[in-house]
Amino acid sequence: MTAAATASIPHGTRTRLTFPAGGEGVPAVWLRPEAPAPGQPAALLLHGFSSRGDVMADTVGRALLRRGVASLSPDLPLHGTRGNPLELQALRNPLELARLWRLALQEAGAGVDFLRGEAGRVGVVGYSLGSFLSVVLASGRPEVAALVLAAGGDLPGGTPLTAVARTVADPLRAARKLGPRPLLMLNGRHDPVIRPEQAERLYAAAPGPKDLRWWDGGHAVPSGAVDEGAEWLAGQLGGKDPSLREALSPRERVLSVPLSQGRGALRSNRVRGLLRSCTCITTGKRSQPRKSGSVYVTDSGGARPHSGR
Template identity: 55%
Template structure:
């Protein structure tokens, strides 16, 4: 039996094209801070869950990808992952360097991403039959794992994401906990967009190519003349792509 989701809204104001809500929600666990952007249209809108990268925060995703989606009439929910944004805790972050603690944090992040999808679908302003997920870097790994286990997610965008790096003693252990290749094969015909920088040295181009090769159709890999930080044009392209896939 699923636990009921509770929310607290801290602010709700108008922005160009719609509304911006700062809130938190939970289902008995830690409160998850979030920014919800809703189009002004009275009809339920497609919704996209946004997952940020390592050392980033919900504001970066809401102001970048979320703003682009809002201009295209799509709702979005950006959350702070554990130990990020308003949840940052230097002492806990130091303790989390332990491999077992890292595995626990990864599993917590996955649970929270799944809960965030449920919360987004439950909003009356959002079309629960028209959901997608978009992740950046670390968030892209979480996104493909979340989508693999949730058939309600109709489209996936991975920015600066790919397969795990190889050639290290920990690679096999990491893949036992989180395998993007195995996950991407479970998308079962749902559209996938990958946007990546040709000079990315954090998630290298060959990692993106390995994950893309493992994915089924329909899929698209779009390259940009950039490093790990993708240009605004890549964000706008992803926004248009999601608008076309979600209607």
Template identity: 30%
Template sequence: MAAVFLMASVARGMSFLRVLVLIFVFMLSACESLLFFPQQQLVRSPADVGLAYVDVRITTADGGTVSAWWLPAEGKVEATVLFAHGNAENISTHLASVYWLPARGINVLLIDYRGYGQSSGEASVRGAQMDILAALQHLSAQQALADTPIVVLGQSIGASLAGVAVARNGRQYPALAGVILDAGFTGYADIAKKVAASNWLTWPFQCLAAWAMPEGENLLDEISAISPLPLLLIHGRDDPVVPYRHAERLLAAARQPKTLISYEGGHIQTFSRTENRDLVAGFIRDAAERWRASRKQ
């Protein structure tokens, strides 16, 4: 989506008609590439912020390799969080969203989708969902984690990817205890149309942008199937990227148990606030306790 604006900005000096044709051709040929903006270079490691970590390589069902970081919990382990980041850069730039969790007794596995960081392949919606499932399988296979519940945390496009992946496949992973979706959007066509409408140059292509997005992968259509896992939605009321109404529609479509945390802030600014960290950590603890109690029945 941002690539459309980038193309428009570098086209300065071209005729308006030529720019429109260029955008039209780009949309038709690129489709899903409008959603992903991977960066291969890692700009820092967890060690740079004083965290212990382990480099992990996970093999996907189609033979690819997912690069990940494992951040072990400090002290008594409450749960493990599988973190699916947003659509730009890689795990090294999204570390700020989860670096605080180990100090609260929560393991973290951060994964880079295919095409991101040191992961192999090329990014796609279904490919990234496959990467998330490969990470879930990896965690489920660790004997040392047999008694540790897993909570999936997705941000932005990661929320949509992880939400759909869990809705369709969550029952295959008995250790799953809960799902957290931060700044997720209802569907790819909805968000593409919104982005196109926000700029005068791409405004005429709203319907084309929506048409170019993948079909049958929308979180709004799948979110009800996350139940009976507890679901936490988080969204900033001032989010300029994914408007707050997306959270309201997702909440309405989801089934119990479900909760929405809203705050005065922008896109994925959630964890810059201590109160939001406290609420999310509380949700993870509650989900973990519920999971452990169910195992005793």
């Protein structure tokens, strides 16, 4: 491992480093809590198409850091500092695409090895493209203790390329191999990229324990879902007691509105203000919610989406 720069940030440190994978160096962002204890939990964060490790580190990584969980966020091949992801769209050779997939999977495995040398229990978080990588990675790495998939699911059905793609990476087959390890899926009800039926197929394939939660939106993950996933993973890995909810700033909390309060609660100035401060996992920038935005409405059965319209 080679470290380029370390900076102090709230609740810990942020280091840009390169870790080894098959003779190559993989650039990544390493977030570590203040005064890390032996055996601290950690998570590997895998970003989506056209994104980069910095985005995962500065959204999911910081949410985990507040809960005492370290994280490693690498740049996938042809992403971030490693090239232009649009080059992937120009590839016509399926063998080259398969090679890049295997390379990304190898590097993700090296990321797990890095974390095992630096931390205790290890989890994996994947967003979109990263969710496909995450479930396949976890299926072959029993040391991955828990898995969070955001905007993840099965391959799209009914296309000529699906059968070919399954020979390289089959999310359903991978999910069936998770065994008793816990899985959390976070998905958008109106996602045009990973449609709800794709998410439901993957969820059905996983043996459990498992949980599928929805936000009322598209492919971009709202900050409330980011915080929900971080809190769940920290609980699975043994991070800080998540009772610090009240200590978080408003935009860092999951919105919880009792069903008994009805739609009027969702139209309140407080809720509207919180929605305006959401941060999007896709770009790391503040999101632009629809007119009334999306929130989680909770009842005794857990979190589920609700529109404030």
